[in-house]
Amino acid sequence: GFTTIQYFISMGTWFFFFMAIEHLGERSLAVSNMVRNISALLYMVVSAFGYTGSALVSNLMGSGEQNQVMNLCGKIIKMCGAVILPLFLFVIIFPKLALRLYSDTPELIASAVPSLYVMASSYIFAVPAYVLFLAISGTGSIKQAMVIELSVLVIYVLYVYFVAVYYSADIALCWTSDTVYSFFLLVISLLYFRKGNWKSRKI
Numbered sequence: 661g662f663t664t665i666q667y668f669i670s671m672g673t674w675f676f677f678f679m680a681i682e683h684l685g686e687r688s689l690a691v692s693n694m695v696r697n698i699s700a701l702l703y704m705v706v707s708a709f710g711y712t713g714s715a716l717v718s719n720l721m722g723s724g725e726q727n728q729v730m731n732l733c734g735k736i737i738k739m740c741g742a743v744i745l746p747l748f749l750f751v752i753i754f755p756k757l758a759l760r761l762y763s764d765t766p767e768l769i770a771s772a773v774p775s776l777y778v779m780a781s782s783y784i785f786a787v788p789a790y791v792l793f794l795a796i797s798g799t800g801s802i803k804q805a806m807v808i809e810l811s812v813l814v815i816y817v818l819y820v821y822f823v824a825v826y827y828s829a830d831i832a833l834c835w836t837s838d839t840v841y842s843f844f845l846l847v848i849s850l851l852y853f854r855k856g857n858w859k860s861r862k863i
Contacts, residue, residue, distance in 0.1 A: 717798030
């Protein structure tokens with residue numbers, strides 16, 4: 661279904677990101693692999709809360725409690741933030757220690773620190789963005805969720821091309837693509853909850 665298509669497109673954009681980074685050289689690719697591994701740990705926490713929230717939103721919609729949806733999303737965002745904050749602080753305060761899990765080369769670790777900071781800071785937007793975005797699917801608006809994700813992925817791909825391929829920017833600057841993705845996902849998801857017709861959906 662739509663979820664499978666979304667998954668394949670998301671994976672495809674990741675592939676595109678790494679292809680674009682490869683163009684910057686082996687060091688940049690090695691840095692990106694390390695940063696991606698740490699990002700995956702943070703993402704697992706956020707997606708767990710997001711999918712749980714989506715299921716709870718479906719329950720509220722099914723029992724006709726649409727007015728409680730935004731309140732629930734707010735609570736899940738706070739809980740997710742509380743769980744991810746210690747991990748976030750660890751990465752920010754001890755970046756070299758976090759990177760040492762994936763490499764023991766001092767020069768490589770040192771060159772990865774700026775990218776790690778950029779990636780970690782993207783979660784300031786990613787936490788509310790993923791919770792709200794997955795909640796859209798929870799309201800039964802599957803097609804709308806797919807359209808939102810596709811729109812944001814187009815922005816993401818264009819940004820990656822512009823920064824990594826066209827400008828051959830520093831690897832840390834290329835990692836701002838995660839922030840761009842999360843920011844637009846958050847803004848468009850908020851707009852959908854404010855302006856969309858999700859409250860009238862039957863589950």
